[in-house]
Amino acid sequence: MTAQNIPESLPVIDVSALFGDDLDARQAIATQLRDACENRGFFYIRGHGIEPALIDEVFGQSVRFFSQQTDDKMLLDKAKSNCHRGYEPMRNQTLQAGSPPDLKEGYYIGVDLPADDPRVIAGKFNHGPNQWPADLPGFQETMNRYIAQATRLGTTLMRALALSLDLPERHFDSFLEGAMLTLRPLHYPPQPPNPQPGEKGCGEHTDFGSLTILLQDHVGGLQVWDAESNGWIDAPPVPGTFVVNIGDLIQRWTNGRYHSTMHRVVNISGRERYSVPFFLTGAPDYEVSCLPTCLGEGEAPRWPSITVAEHLSECYRRTYGDGKA
Numbered sequence: 001m002t003a004q005n006i007p008e009s010l011p012v013i014d015v016s017a018l019f020g021d022d023l024d025a026r027q028a029i030a031t032q033l034r035d036a037c038e039n040r041g042f043f044y045i046r047g048h049g050i051e052p053a054l055i056d057e058v059f060g061q062s063v064r065f066f067s068q069q070t071d072d073k074m075l076l077d078k079a080k081s082n083c084h085r086g087y088e089p090m091r092n093q094t095l096q097a098g099s100p101p102d103l104k105e106g107y108y109i110g111v112d113l114p115a116d117d118p119r120v121i122a123g124k125f126n127h128g129p130n131q132w133p134a135d136l137p138g139f140q141e142t143m144n145r146y147i148a149q150a151t152r153l154g155t156t157l158m159r160a161l162a163l164s165l166d167l168p169e170r171h172f173d174s175f176l177e178g179a180m181l182t183l184r185p186l187h188y189p190p191q192p193p194n195p196q197p198g199e200k201g202c203g204e205h206t207d208f209g210s211l212t213i214l215l216q217d218h219v220g221g222l223q224v225w226d227a228e229s230n231g232w233i234d235a236p237p238v239p240g241t242f243v244v245n246i247g248d249l250i251q252r253w254t255n256g257r258y259h260s261t262m263h264r265v266v267n268i269s270g271r272e273r274y275s276v277p278f279f280l281t282g283a284p285d286y287e288v289s290c291l292p293t294c295l296g297e298g299e300a301p302r303w304p305s306i307t308v309a310e311h312l313s314e315c316y317r318r319t320y321g322d323g324k325a
C-alpha cells in the first residue's frame, strides 16, 4: 500500500520533532494532533523512532508464538492468571455485544511484577506476573525491548497531547507514572467463506485506555467508523508507520472533544493477519475527570469521574463476561 491509499481523514503525522529541543516545533505537531483527534481520533505517525529491525523481530516472534500447538499455548491460558496475562484462545472475546465472538487469538503482556511485589500482595487490579512461553528463545527479550520503546513513544505522544489541549506539557505524567500497559500480539485467521452472520476478526469497539499504538502487518483489514459518510473506511497498512488512536479515557478527559472512534477488523484477505497493539492504559488509581480546558461555558461533563482501574475492569467484564481481571 502506498500513502495514496490512506483516506484523507486519517492524516499521516511526522512526530520526529517531538523528540527534539524545539518547543515551537513540538507545538506545531501538537496542533496537527489536535486536528486529528478532533476529527476521527485516528491518525498515522512516522518519525516515531522505533527501529524497523525491532518491529520485524516482534512480528517474527509473534508468528512463532501463534504457530505453536494449541496445547502449548494453553499452558499459558489467560484464564489461569488473576491479572489478565497470557494466551487468549480463538473466539475468547466478544468486542461487539450481540455478535459472534471475535475470530482472533491473542497474547497479553503487561508490566511484569513478581509475586512478592507489595502491589501484587495487596491484590491490586491487573498487577502481577506475565506468563512467558518457556521454549521460544528471545521472545521475552524482544517483547520487553519493544514495550520499553513503545512506552517512551506513548509518553512523548501524551506530552504532545497535553500541549494540544493548552495544558503544561507534563500534565499527564502523573497518569503515566506506574501506568498499566498492555502489549497484545494478535493473530487473525482468514475469515471463512461462510462466516456466521456478524462474524469478524474483531467486533466493532472503542479502545479502553488513553492511546493505542498499533503495529499491523501488510495484510490489511482494519476499518474505522466514519460518522460523516455513515460507513467504514479502511486504515490500510503503511510501511514505516503506526496507526495511533484515542481511547475512551481521553474522550472522557476532553468531554468528547477528542474522539474514541469505533473500529473493527475484517480479514477477508484469504491470508493470516498479525497485528500488535500497544495500549497505554494508565495508573490504576488515577481519577479521570473532565479537563477544565475542555468544558465550554454552560457545558456539563458528559461522563462522571472514574478511576482507570474501575473503567478497565468494567471494559473487561463487558467483553469477556467474567468480571475477573
Ligand SMILES: O=C(O)CCC(=O)C(=O)O
Pocket (backbone or CB within 6 Å): 186, 202, 207, 214, 216, 222, 263, 264, 265, 275, 276, 277
Ligand atoms: O488488529 C488490529 O488491527 C486492531 C486491533 C484492535 O482494535 C484492538 O485490539 O483493540
Ligand SMILES: [Fe+2]
Pocket (backbone or CB within 6 Å): 205, 206, 207, 263
Ligand atoms: Fe481496538
